[in-house]
Amino acid sequence: MDNFLQLTFQGMALGCVYALIGLGFVMVFKSSGVFNFAHPVFVMISAYIVAALVPHGFGWGVLVALVCMAALAIVCEKIILRRLAGRSLYVVIMATLGLSVMGQAVVAMAWGVNPRGSTEGPMGRGVLRVGGVALPWTGVWIITVSLVLLAVLYLFFQRTRYGLALRAAADHHEAALAQGINMRWVQTISWGIAGVLAVAAGVFLGAFPRRVSPDMVDTALGALPALVIGGFGSLAGAVVGGMSVGLLLVLGSGYLAEYGGVHVVLPYVAMLLVLTLRPSGLFGHHEAERI
Amino acid sequence: MPEKDVSAAAGLAVDGLTVGYRTGGLVLSEVSLTVPAGQIVALVGPNGAGKTSLLRAVSGLLKAHQGVIHKGRVTLDGDAITGADASAVVRRGLAQVLEGRQVFPNLTVRENLLTGAHTLRRDDSRRHATFEEILDLFGVLRQRLGQRAGFLSGGEQQMLAIGRALMTQPRLLVLDEPSLGLAPRIVEEISRVVQAINAKGTTVLLVEQNALLAFRIAEYGYVLEGGRVMFGGPAAELAGDERVAHYYLGGQDMSGRRARRTAERTGR
Amino acid sequence: MASVVNAPPGEGVVAGPGPARSGWTSRAAHIIVIVALLAVPLVSTPQWQAIAVFAAVSAIAALGLHVLTGLAGQVSLGHSAFVAAGGYTAIWLGADKGLPIWVWLPTAGLVSAAVGLLVVPFAARLRGLYLAVVTLAVLFVAEYLWDLWDGVTGGSKGRAAQPVVLFGHDLLDDVIAGPFMLTGDQQFFYLACAVLAVAAIAARNLSRTRTGRGFAAIRDRDLTAGVVGVPVARMKSAAFAVAAGYAGIAGALLVSYQTYAIPDQWDLMLSVEYLAMIIIGGVGSLRGAIAGAVFVTAIPQVVTLIAKVVPGISTTPSAGGGVSVDVLANCLYGLAVVAVLVFEPRGVAGISERVVAAVRRKGRSHA
Numbered sequence: 001m002d003n004f005l006q007l008t009f010q011g012m013a014l015g016c017v018y019a020l021i022g023l024g025f026v027m028v029f030k031s032s033g034v035f036n037f038a039h040p041v042f043v044m045i046s047a048y049i050v051a052a053l054v055p056h057g058f059g060w061g062v063l064v065a066l067v068c069m070a071a072l073a074i075v076c077e078k079i080i081l082r083r084l085a086g087r088s089l090y091v092v093i094m095a096t097l098g099l100s101v102m103g104q105a106v107v108a109m110a111w112g113v114n115p116r117g118s119t120e121g122p123m124g125r126g127v128l129r130v131g132g133v134a135l136p137w138t139g140v141w142i143i144t145v146s147l148v149l150l151a152v153l154y155l156f157f158q159r160t161r162y163g164l165a166l167r168a169a170a171d172h173h174e175a176a177l178a179q180g181i182n183m184r185w186v187q188t189i190s191w192g193i194a195g196v197l198a199v200a201a202g203v204f205l206g207a208f209p210r211r212v213s214p215d216m217v218d219t220a221l222g223a224l225p226a227l228v229i230g231g232f233g234s235l236a237g238a239v240v241g242g243m244s245v246g247l248l249l250v251l252g253s254g255y256l257a258e259y260g261g262v263h264v265v266l267p268y269v270a271m272l273l274v275l276t277l278r279p280s281g282l283f284g285h286h287e288a289e290r291i
Numbered sequence: 292m293p294e295k296d297v298s299a300a301a302g303l304a305v306d307g308l309t310v311g312y313r314t315g316g317l318v319l320s321e322v323s324l325t326v327p328a329g330q331i332v333a334l335v336g337p338n339g340a341g342k343t344s345l346l347r348a349v350s351g352l353l354k355a356h357q358g359v360i361h362k363g364r365v366t367l368d369g370d371a372i373t374g375a376d377a378s379a380v381v382r383r384g385l386a387q388v389l390e391g392r393q394v395f396p397n398l399t400v401r402e403n404l405l406t407g408a409h410t411l412r413r414d415d416s417r418r419h420a421t422f423e424e425i426l427d428l429f430g431v432l433r434q435r436l437g438q439r440a441g442f443l444s445g446g447e448q449q450m451l452a453i454g455r456a457l458m459t460q461p462r463l464l465v466l467d468e469p470s471l472g473l474a475p476r477i478v479e480e481i482s483r484v485v486q487a488i489n490a491k492g493t494t495v496l497l498v499e500q501n502a503l504l505a506f507r508i509a510e511y512g513y514v515l516e517g518g519r520v521m522f523g524g525p526a527a528e529l530a531g532d533e534r535v536a537h538y539y540l541g542g543q544d545m546s547g548r549r550a551r552r553t554a555e556r557t558g559r
Numbered sequence: 560m561a562s563v564v565n566a567p568p569g570e571g572v573v574a575g576p577g578p579a580r581s582g583w584t585s586r587a588a589h590i591i592v593i594v595a596l597l598a599v600p601l602v603s604t605p606q607w608q609a610i611a612v613f614a615a616v617s618a619i620a621a622l623g624l625h626v627l628t629g630l631a632g633q634v635s636l637g638h639s640a641f642v643a644a645g646g647y648t649a650i651w652l653g654a655d656k657g658l659p660i661w662v663w664l665p666t667a668g669l670v671s672a673a674v675g676l677l678v679v680p681f682a683a684r685l686r687g688l689y690l691a692v693v694t695l696a697v698l699f700v701a702e703y704l705w706d707l708w709d710g711v712t713g714g715s716k717g718r719a720a721q722p723v724v725l726f727g728h729d730l731l732d733d734v735i736a737g738p739f740m741l742t743g744d745q746q747f748f749y750l751a752c753a754v755l756a757v758a759a760i761a762a763r764n765l766s767r768t769r770t771g772r773g774f775a776a777i778r779d780r781d782l783t784a785g786v787v788g789v790p791v792a793r794m795k796s797a798a799f800a801v802a803a804g805y806a807g808i809a810g811a812l813l814v815s816y817q818t819y820a821i822p823d824q825w826d827l828m829l830s831v832e833y834l835a836m837i838i839i840g841g842v843g844s845l846r847g848a849i850a851g852a853v854f855v856t857a858i859p860q861v862v863t864l865i866a867k868v869v870p871g872i873s874t875t876p877s878a879g880g881g882v883s884v885d886v887l888a889n890c891l892y893g894l895a896v897v898a899v900l901v902f903e904p905r906g907v908a909g910i911s912e913r914v915v916a917a918v919r920r921k922g923r924s925h926a
Contacts, residue, residue: 035688083901086357088686090634093840095900097831101893105886112880161405164398168406171395177352177407178389179461180381218827224692265703268696275681275693 002132007254013139014162014208015239015246021223022230022238023153024194030170030233031183031190034081035089037096039198040220041103042069044212046202048107051117051212058121060153062199069195074208077191104217110202119206137284142204149200153193154235162189170233225271244270301328301368301387301490302494303349307361308363310348314358318344319518321363326463328368331485331495333359333509333526341518342498343390346467350387351377367463386461389466392448394455396441400432403440403451407458417460425454428484447478453484463494470501480507506530588787600748608744608858615751616812618852619758619837623805625848628837630766634680637694638806639829640701643822645671645807646720646814650923651711653815660723664754671807677743682799683792685877698827705822717821720814723750731818745815754812755849758805763845765801774798835896842908850907854895859888874904 019270021043028036046065053061076099084092127134157163159203162185169176169186177183206212206218222245230241245267303326310319321340326332336342338341347353350363351372365373372380386407395403404425408418426433430448435443449469456464466485470478478501486508489495499505505526506512512526514535522535529535600608607664620642627633645667652663665684705712707896712718723730765771773794814820832855840851862884866872873883903909 028370043726048659065821068674080897080901087900087904088632089691090628090632090834090842090899091904093634093636093691094834095689095897097834098893098896098900099837101828101831102890103893105890105893108880108886109890110880112878114437114878154894161408162403164402167398167402168395171397172393173731174355175389175393175395176348177355177377178381178387178393179455180378181388181406182376182378215593221695221827260707262707265700268699272681272693272696275685275689 004251005133005253006135007250009133009139011247011250012243013142013204013246015243016143017201017204017208017242018226018245019239019242020146020149020197020204020224021220022227022242023235024197024201025223025227026233026238027194027197029188031166032081032187033085033094033173034077036076036081036194037093038076038099038103039096039194040217040223041100041107042195042198043202043205043220044216045069045072045103046106046199047119047212047216048116049112049119049221050119050199050203050262052111053208054117054119054121058108058119061119061121062203066196066197067203069199070192073107073187073191073195083111092130100217104214107214112226113214115211116163116214118280119203121203121207123207125211138207142208145200146204150166150235151198151238157235166190222267225267228271229267229274235240297315302326302330303496304364304366305345305349306321306366308345308348309361310344310353310363311361312358314357317361317518318358319348322515322518322520323363324513324520324523326494326496327511328494329489329492329496331509332513333487333502333505334498334511334515335505335512336501336515338500340515342515342556343467344518345515346387346465346496346498349380350385350465351380352373352387369536381461384460384462385465386456386459386463387465388452388456388467388469391471392445392452394440394443394448394451396439398440398450399437400440400443400552401436403455404432404458407455416511418458421452421458421460425457428457428487429454446473446480449473449477449481450484452482453488457493459486461493463496464488465496465498467498468500469497470499470504476484478504502535564621565570575801597749597752600745605742605744606863608742608748608862610742610857612748612751613813614856615748615755616809616855617833617836617856618849619751619755619812620806620809620833621840621848622755622758622762622845623809624761624833624837625801625843625845625887626765626774626805627802628834629800629843629848630771630778631774633798634687634691635694635799635802636691636827636834637678637697637701637756637826638802638826638833640906641671641675641803641806642810642813642829642833643701643705643825644674646658646820646825647705647711647810647878648807649811650718650720650814650820653811655711659724663721664808667811668804668808671810674683674807675799675801675803676796678799679792679796680796695827696889698825698830702822702825712820712822717819717823719819720817722818723747723815725750729800729911731816749811751816754808758808759845760847762805766845770794770797790925800910811860832892835892839892839899839906840895841899841908842904844906844908847906847908850911855892858892858895859884862888862891864876 021039024039024042025036028034028039030177048064049068052056053064056251061077080095081092081100086094088178121140123138126137128137128140129135155163158191159166163259165176165181166186166189168179169181169183176186201220202216223242226245227238228241229244230239248266248270249263256262302507305322307322308319309317309324309472310322311317322341322345324334334342334345344353344358347356347358349372351374353360353374360374363373364371367380367383367385370383371550372383372385373385381383388443390445395406398406407477408421426436431447432454435447440448443451452464454465455468467483469481473481482504485497486496497509499503502514506529507526512522512524513520513531514522522529522532524532600611603611611785620638623641624638627635637876648670649663649667650664652658653660656911670799678694678697682690685693706715729743732744733747734741734744764773773789774797776789777791777794777798836851836855837848839854840847840849841852863874864886866874866884872887873881876883876885899906905912
């Protein structure tokens with residue numbers, strides 16, 4: 001039982017990370033129509049930057065990562081992806097995959113392919129004991145900070161006029177233009193938020209198995225089945241999808257260890273099941289809190 | 292040919308506008324028209340005449356549809372807005388109500404209206420006053436402020452779309468087929484509202500397929516066909532003009548025309 | 560125009576992949592190009608011979624994507640899973656059962672096509688992004704299965720693959736006849752080219768059939784195609800099956816040439832490479848798909864040559880970082896994909912058309 005609770009806790013922590021990554025995909029997709037397959041690489045690069053700078057101070061690492069992500073997002077969006085607006089889906093997918101390949105190559109040049117450090121920083125390696133259950137402090141931090149970020153994001157969408165502009169743009173692009181909403185701003189803000197979410201996700205993912213490595217790209221891609229499971233486009237959907245994937249991964253690796261790496265494919269299998277039963281995702285019909 | 296005796300100093304002036312889309316040929320060639328400040332001007336024409344393209348070119352939405360202005364000039368109160376961004380055009384005081392209403396379906400009525408306030412400076416009292424004015428104009432929206440716009444009826448959505456545009460405090464309001472798909476009673480109400488808006492000093496460019504309605508409330512009218520302005524003149528004259536009747540009205544049953552049009556749209 | 564029609568054969572080489580010209584000059588130009596390309600491995604170094612084989616084999620898989628994406632407009636991130644399915648079918652039949660190439664090569668294609676039909680329940684109902692994510696799921700599930708299914712795949716360590724034996728002769732053994740020698744690589748190259756030629760002709764003919772026109776219909780207007788009577792679900796299924804079939808045949812040849820197969824090699828990067836081939840070649844162009852395969856396959860070797868001149872590029876992969884040939888090659892082909900999409904969406908096919916047009920203009924002005 002303790003083991004189960006412990007794994008569930010870990011799964012929820014990982015689920016939070018997937019919710020953050022998934023929201024990064026959704027923000028950009030809803031505002032600019034670009035489904036950014038390079039987002040997992042943004043997550044990985046953030047983790048590498050923070051891991052490299054942890055000896056000089058965790059805060060510096062996060063700051064530098066934020067600046068780098070902002071610069072990267074601006075370069076990608078202004079120089080490349082804006083020119084592809086209105087082109088077919090495979091063009092956008094392939095362009096972002098091309099960026100992803102380049103990003104991975106650059107990381108391999110800078111840091112090699114071996115795992116590098118960890119990003120836990122001040123989160124520490126200790127555990128919090130609640131009864132017989134040992135909860136790692138990293139997990140506590142991940143869940144707390146993620147919930148705070150999600151709450152801030154929710155308030156931003158519901159209470160500020162920029163949030164309203166973003167929701168309007170996601171709801172009906174042309175009507176938003178006709179209302180005088182400045183799409184450049186909407187897109188810049190969306191990419192910016194996606195960048196912040198990528199940094200947070202990178203730090204958490206690099207602290208969670210205590211390893212920053214090129215595998216993070218495939219790990220971060222797990223946010224895709226999470227999005228499909230939760231249904232594209234709602235905060236609640238992203239959280240539910242992320243939690244499902246996090247729990248599947250952790251419980252799968254805990255209880256199905258004898259089947260090799262089966263936990264890695266569980267989210268995808270679950271996604272295929274959801275698609276078979278409910279093509280719009282679990283939350284697809286539920287369109288409240290859309291972003 | 293349009294008469295050019297109307298002064299272009301105040302209001303909207305379109306001069307020799309030639310527009311095309313990247314995917315195809317030209318949709319407008321050498322279109323010129325003026326919408327003098329304070330008036331209601333009607334632009335009528337059959338499906339495919341280029342009415343919506345003209346509005347897109349004026350309001351800055353053409354780029355979003357892969358369209359290009361090849362030639363010509365658009366000025367609003369004397370300032371050139373040719374090819375300007377949609378948000379810049381709205382800030383200059385031109386608001387457009389899109390064809391088919393196009394409310395934000397997942398936002399509440401209140402939020403739909405507040406998107407219109409996005410371009411205003413943070414002048415809360417003015418914004419609040421406008422908000423109240425609009426709710427006075429469209430009483431039905433006041434009861435629905437918290438509802439999601441997607442659940443409103445067609446007529447309510449049209450009122451919301453007009454109200455939303457008014458929230459940007461425009462000097463010129465452009466309406467693209469506000470009567471489309473609405474019951475006659477609602478259409479009457481909308482035309483009453485349009486006249487009321489105009490009476491408060493907002494210039495109106497009304498684009499309609501329903502020429503009879505448009506010429507009834509407009510002071511001046513243009514007939515667009517095949518991407519060119521075929522006729523222009525005082526609305527009362529145009530309504531009685533046999534050439535216009537021959538060219539455009541053709542004695543056809545309007546509702547039949549509209550049904551065909553709707554069918555074409557769903558096919559796309 | 561006269562000067563163009565009577566152009567010397569040398570110019571025809573440049574004009575190869577351009578628009579078809581009329582009459583026998585066009586056919587002659589084509590034959591000269593093809594013969595020239597076929598002769599390349601006879602005079603090149605062993606490294607380039609290997610590149611030529613990999614390029615020809617990859618081109619077969621790229622043709623599958625050409626059908627799927629170029630003709631039918633569907634996106635697949637799971638192509639390498641189908642290549643693997645063909646590869647392991649061939650290993651099982653060829654290496655474990657000892658069956659000859661006449662059996663394992665076509666069966667690899669058929670089995671892979673059948674595996675491709677697994678996507679059908681989803682392909683029929685989903686479009687665009689969702690379908691792309693489903694193909695990604697297929698890829699990851701397949702990757703796991705290859706790891707798990709060690710009876711056939713050898714597990715994560717991999718296993719040896721079947722040789723190509725024709726008339727009792729192992730194709731990878733060198734043939735020496737007096738002063739002439741045909742290396743194993745050269746022989747394998749000609750086998751791959753023969754299969755590629757059949758595959759290319761089949762793909763070209765497919766695009767001219769009713770099915771091919773149905774593909775074009777679902778590519779251009781998915782929803783409308785259904786309205787006008789094109790059986791959208793069946794067309795998508797057919798496209799996925801054909802693409803997987805091509806992938807399977809390529810996979811059978813690939814593992815045979817490699818002489819081994821490891822589960823790790825069938826990853827997302829490989830799928831992206833195949834996609835890069837058709838993008839760089841120019842989506843929708845059959846010759847572009849082949850040219851793109853050559854381009855992407857040749858990049859590492861080109862970078863190796865560059866590394867000999869430019870200091871600071873290590874020729875051996877290093878786990879600790881630094882600029883090495885393999886990562887630089889990856890970087891370059893990612894860059895090529897992005898550049899093509901932004902600057903010349905018609906890829907190599909588009910560029911060569913421009914070159915041909917420029918050459919013609921020049922010829923005309925000189926005439």
